[in-house]
Amino acid sequence: MLIKAALEAEIAPGGMKAVTLNGREIVLCNYEGTFYAVERACGHSGARLERGALTGWVLTCPLHYAQFDIRTGEALSGPAPKAPASRHADPADPALKTRGLAAWPVRAEGGAVYVDLP
Ligand code: FES
Numbered sequence: 001m002l003i004k005a006a007l008e009a010e011i012a013p014g015g016m017k018a019v020t021l022n023g024r025e026i027v028l029c030n031y032e033g034t035f036y037a038v039e040r041a042c043g044h045s046g047a048r049l050e051r052g053a054l055t056g057w058v059l060t061c062p063l064h065y066a067q068f069d070i071r072t073g074e075a076l077s078g079p080a081p082k083a084p085a086s087r088h089a090d091p092a093d094p095a096l097k098t099r100g101l102a103a104w105p106v107r108a109e110g111g112a113v114y115v116d117l118p
Contacts, residue, residue, distance in 0.1 A: 042101075
């Protein structure tokens, strides 16, 4: 079901906007004029991702810098480990586990952004 989420003009290229649709918290992202929708809560520890940085299609969490692909929600990297453990970080450390984000199809039409939610 397509749900109107925002106006295109509200989200500049490289920008993000948090919205709540049908009880789901979502971040809308504008990557070079194409819009994407991913889960708002970081897959590491739930930080609000619209407060992070969007560089191309990579969304970086503001809290511990895990990174996600906004096109798919895939977790590209986990949180940055605290120093001095960073020199000997164990990828199996549960504190570094990061799940991917839910992602939904988006359509921009008539100046509005619609998210396709099941
Ligand atoms: S809450 Fe996002 S990296 Fe920790």
